[in-house]
Amino acid sequence: MAGETKITLIGNLADNPTLQYTDGGAAVVNMTVIANEKVYDSATRAWRDGDSLSMPCVAWRGYAENIAASLTKGARVIVTGTLKQRSYQPADGPRRSFTELLIDEVGPSLRFATAEVTKASGKRPALQQAAPQQAAPAAAWPPRPTTPPATNPWPTPAMAG
Template identity: 55%
Template sequence: MAGDTTITVIGNLTVDPELRFTPSGAAVCNFTVASTPRAFDKQTNDWVDQETLFMRCSVWREAAENVAESLTKGTRVIVQGRLKARSYETKEGERRTSTELEVDEIGPSMKYATAKVTRKQPGNGQNTAQGGYQPQGGGNTRPQSSGPSQGQPWGQQQASYDWGAGNDQEPPY
């Protein structure tokens, strides 16, 4: 959205992500990322940890379920999202504001780890407005395939053009 403050935070999950569901059935996953910047101290000729930022994060819907299933405490992650300020009142009547990151994208950092990605079919009958291209009808649309075939990681169909057949037609590009 225009005017939103978008940031990227790289750090470690402080606890296992907590998955909950709203009364309407929407999944929400909450977690905290600890990000500690480092600076080089010329006097000691060593790297020194700076003050740690603890960023409270929330992610919604299918992505929330994926996060809860895939990430655990201590995992180094890259989180991108929009800063949101929430105002609330304490039991004592004091007005407070907290800042949290409404996550758009999250993934494990590959700097010190490896990961095996398992693609899920979008939607599973639910609204998939969170990320990904969704055709809106009208125009030229093709029916969705049932998923990528073996050896075709991007789900593209194999071209049926035989380059050695001596055909006079143009190549398929």
């Protein structure tokens, strides 16, 4: 769609991806990617860590299950997606806004590692089928939507402007 902010982020996973299920049964995975820049310090003639960016990322449905089964804390990943900003009104405070990356593509970085790719069957793994469906806790920050985004990325004629 027009007006979307697409970015590519390269960094490391801050923690294992968290897989949950909405009340409607849709899988959702949440993970945080931390990207650190390296800065050359000419005074010490050495590289040092510069500023870092911590970006919450989210994916839905079968893609969420594949991410949770494939990636672990510390893995270096390349993530491409759409920046989304959402607001939340907690009962006990002011309105809060946050930005997250809705994942289009994600994979391991092979600069310093190797990977073995296995094509996913179309079915949920047996472990995931037995898991109870649960929504994100109401007090979690940032709050997670209870419904996944639309599966059709193309605007309908009513949306075209």
